[in-house]
Amino acid sequence: MQEERAENINESVPGAGSAAVESKREVSSIQFPYGDLDDAVDFAKGVHxxxxxxxxxxxxAGHLRVAANGGAFRARLAYPRIFGLCEYERGSVTLTPLGLRIVDPSQEEAARVDAFLTVPLYRAVYEKYKGYTLPPPAALEREMAGLGVSSKQTDKARQVFDRSAKQAGFYWAGTERLTLPVVKSKPDTRPIEPPSTTTHVGSGAGNGGDDDLALDPLLVELLKKIPSTGEQWPAAQRVRWFRTFAMNVSQIYDDDSSPVDLKITVESVSQTGQS
Structure with a gap:
């Protein structure tokens, strides 16, 4: 989830948490990746x-020509999740709706903007300095420490932030400030709206209805994936859908001041004794 503590990025991925644990005495309380956006996108494109x-x-790992059990590879698995591109479960990696957009050449430019702003640290810096000049490197590192980055990792966090901002297009108007990129929609693609924009859809996930609900576009796309009544929807696919939906709800609605660790569990219902 977006609001998990940094040391619990993904317990199901061995080595993923180590990328955010700076020391036994001091741990970052805000999420940020140790790899840049390009690295996360390479992973997403590898999955695709x-x-x-x-x-x-x-x-x-085989596609990337690295050892699956290597420490460096296992640590890198955390990066695309922090950018909101992938999720992990039982030894598998799955692209999120944002991940599917970023591997589509016609949507990658806009998806990179959303991925950058998905990182809690990057969004916090952007919101604080939106429309203003960024402070010099040393001062920016102090700002990051104030936002929850371990004092021993502010230099690393700032360097990766700088590279990711450039890769997402936020320096198009100059490297002294973060400026939201101007992304033009391309033929045969729907316009990409800012992360905070909501969309009105009919109740019933597009199956009709009189009431309108204001929902984030990511949630709308997920609701559209629900099969029509009467169609088959295997339990494993339903569980994966619920977990993806919960992750996106957390990213959209959780308050940074009130972290929420939401977990979905699955239990089998015994048929013993039933006629």
């Missing part, structure tokens, strides 16, 4: 190349 929407972690 191997399995379309999902693949096994070992298959992804």
């Amino acid at each position: 190349a191997v399995g379309g929407q999902s693949c096994l972690i070992e298959q992804l």
Whole structure:
């Protein structure tokens, strides 16, 4: 989830948490990746190349020509999740709706903007200095420390932030400030709206209805994936949908001052004794 503490980025991915744990005495309380946006996008494109929407972690490692159990690779698995591009479950990696957009050449430019702003630290810096000149490197590192970055990792956090901002297009008007990129919609693609924009859809996830609900576009796209009544929807696919939906709800609605760790569990219902 977006609001998990940094040391709990993804307990199901061995080594993922180590990328955010700076020391036993001081731990960052805000999420940020140790790898830049390009690195996270490479992972997402690797998943797409191997399995379309999902693949096994070992298959992804094979595609990237690295050892699946290598410490560096396992640590790098955390980066695309912090950018909101992937999620992990039982040895597999699955692209999120944002991840699917970023591997689409016609939507990648806009998706990079959303991915940058998905990182809690980057969004906090952007919101604080939107329309203003960024402070010099040393001062920016102190700002990051105030936002929750471990004092021993502010230099690393700032360097990766700087590279990711450039890769997402936020320096198009100059490197002294973060400026929201101007993204033009391309033929055969729907316009990409800012992360905070809501969309009105009919009740019933597009199946009709008189009432309008104001929902984030990401949630709308997920609701559209629900099969029509009467169609098959296997339990494993339903669980994956619920977890993806919960992750996006957390990213959209959670308050930075009130972290929420939401977990979805699945229990089998015994049929013993039923006629």
